Amino acid sequence: MANASAAATANYTKKDFESDQEVRWCPGCGDYSILANVQRFLPTLNRAPEEFVFVSGIGCSSRFPYYMNTYGFHTIHGRAPAIATGVALTQPDLSTWIISGDGDALSIGGNHLLHLLRRNVDCVFLLFNNRIYGLTKGQYSPTSEVGKVTKSTPLGSLDHPVKPLPYALGSQASFVARTLDRDAKHMGKILEAAYQHKGCSFVEIFQNCNIFNDGAWDYMAERSLRADAQVELEHGKLMIFGKDRDKGIALEGLKPKVVNFAAGDEQAAEDAGVLRYDDSSIEIALLVSQLDAPEFPTPMGVLYRENRATFDDVFHAQLADAKKRFPISDSVDDSLNELYRSGDVWDVE
């Protein structure tokens, strides 16, 4: 979602983006860190707070707009993408952000997310994925693992989880990335990339719910495990990971596999067939989006970006074109009177 303001003179600080409302998430919630990261990132853009609109659905994450000193709309469950579409189409010059969770975006709102992505509405979509329903006090979500024991599934959940990244790619998203709540530096970088992308930028954020699903991402988020459990995707760079940078992702036929090579030796990695990441390739993105623990490290970073016309642009271009092709009178009344008289008209004396 790129839209640099020309008047980049004012210097904004994090404080300019903080509302006067008390933040009410459970102490220790991953949402705090995401909020802080967004509030730290926005001032770097030199755009006034009123140029941002935050739209959310329902769920813990969706309280987010109340804490931002921007325009904000806390809407109804699952419908934030639809409401944000109306915002973005009406005010294309503003920066529209959607805040959603795994239940809001992928369960009740799955349909709207699909259409937001395929239309490429110019906005940033942040999906806070904690694999649980928090606000309703701990039922399993569409990203929960099979067998999840929760209040609504005391004998374990039965349904197979959805993976947000393949879902987004399959929905024709033009930008897909993943980051982690407790990795501030990484998140800042991803937020920047998402904002700069023109079109709908889909970002999955692994977020910890320390009350109902504590430690859901620890297998890859714990500092000591990160190097071996994550693979950072960088355009043009080899998919190398591991504390000693001695492992990589290679292809055997169409199947990905982990290969080992001499620590830190890029040539050896290349010889071992390690993939050089290309974030403009939908084929590679689709393949990498499926990689999952424990067999594979978790891919992090920008999976895919594609320059494609935004819905806002084509929408307004068509309006402008219609005005050119079918000119109407500048006078409001004359233009309407002409409209009323289109078709067969007869006079009665």
Next chain:
Amino acid sequence: MTVQLQADILCADSAFRRAAHISFCLLFAILILVVIYSPGFTTKEKMSTPSPSAPSSSHITQELESIVVRFAGDSGDGMQVTGDRFTTESALAGNDLATLPDFPAEIRAPAGTIAGVSGFQIHFGSTDIHTPGDKPDVLVAMNPAALKANLGDLKKGGVVILNEDAFTTKNLNRVDYEINPCEDDQLGIDYRKYVVPITKLTKDALADSGLSSREIDRCKNFFTLGIMLWMFNRPSASTIFWLEKKFAKRPEIAQANITVLKAGMTYAEATEVFSQHSFKIKPAKLSAGSYRSLNGTTATTYGLVSAARKSQRPMFFAAYPITPASEILHQLSAQKQFGVATFQAEDEIAAVCAAIGAAYSGALAVTSSSGPGIALKLEAMSLAVMVELPLVIIDVQRAGPSTGMPTKTEQADLFQALYGRPGESPLCVLAASSPETAFTMSYEACRIALKYMTPVVFLSDGYIANCSQPWRIPDAKDLPAMENRIISETNNPEGSYLPYARDPETLARPWALPGTPGLAHRVGGLEKQVNTGNVNYQPDNHQEMTRLREEKIAKIAAEIPPTKIHGEEQGDLLIVGWGGTEGTLTKAALMAQEEGLSVSRVHLFHLNPLPSDLGEILSRFKNVLIPEINCGQLSQIIRAKYLVDAKGLNLVRGLPLKAEEVLEEIRRIILPH
């Protein structure tokens, strides 16, 4: 033959003049004349050889006040086009009129079946026309199924025109006709039956056209139109012009249809039966001005476009296709030059939500649907109530519940519009009664939404949407002025902007558009604190906000003009109506008044709030009758709110009410038993 058909009859032959008022005499006289004067004619009135030598002394032109014609055929027979063209020619001839298309829900049901029958009814005349007519005087049946489905409605002694070529054994068997109606003598006795080989004559007329037989077959409805135009002394120039325009890229098709149209007219003129008898309907006495034909859908879109232009707000219209509301989406999508942005959303919920997002961002936002789609929008509508944004929700009602009868009309969404939301969720509800009021009330819906910062439901129905009437074209400068609540500076000198501070007169909150410096604020579905709009769960605050939301809607009553009483100011019975039944109720009240009954009528365009003078008006009548195409929804409201013993007339058949039925109910209530 009927009340209307017995009107002044002018005929060249004085023998006819004497028999003029007795319909069956007329029928038999024609029959006799036919037999005498047309050598190629059988008693079955079968005609295939035009006889140009018809004695002029036998020509009858029957002058009528009004007449009802129904075109019926297979859904592929082009009956809607035929009806539309006949309507335009009648309008151009200066008649007042009302039309009602009646088409199957299936796009192409199996050919020749009852399910596939498509109809179009027009009622036109020299007097005020209020309805498309209860029963047709003339029926055109293009195949056996069309005859079977419609003959029961035809007035006894009415005219029936059959396309002989479609009455094949196969088609007859399909709808269980044992005797071919073309050859059924009884049908010729009960009705004035004309059997015309329309398909064959169309083929003959286009023998040298070079068109394929399929293309030729598709022209046959214009042969029918030609007969009907001649029969009713209608011009054909506008239809010829229309064909040339419509088929500009395929002039050979335009020419073929014109040839067939003219062949139909020539045939009707030249053949005995038609030359014996044509109808003349004088122009109606409409008040001076320019007129055009308008249906409820187009009227609604004109109201919306006018509101967008007059309010100087960009219009954002979002919808999901649904019968019978889709046509609004289609028509508005062709009006983008007026600054109307249209969005076909992924579903009904997305449509209303996108509209709400647009409303938050400063657009005049509108969504439209029909009953099942409105049901999906209700939660979002309650969000619009909570965040107090201007939004117009159009409900083109159809017969329910569930998928119901998509192409049939009903008025059963009143409760859904008024109450179908979580919590105490009041909003303004308006209703149209005709194409003309669909224009004024859709405009009014936008005006109230902007002025009061509220969602407004605009109720139309399948009948209003599709029926056409002559429309006296207004001047846009006479439309009511628009105002809005857009704010660009803070309304709170002591601190931050107060998104829920209210205008004292209307209780409307201000509209701070995203992007406005200094007014950044948050709204949402959680309960608001008075003034600040911050999330608040305090008991007294919720009580106060609930009251404010209710009172704001109640204040809209100030916008409602005094209720017009049609008839005496007091009396034995008051008919209270709303929505698309107005034409029927007008006619029923007039018929009752002609019988000397003390009957008056009011029609409601504002369902929430109701007009403030209504209670007092109701108290002046001994009886209150509320006819509705539902099970008594307005009746319940009137009974509850005004404690009057209102009686309902409730018929849910997917059809408009009939004036006769209402009249009967009036008699039943006020005449001594």
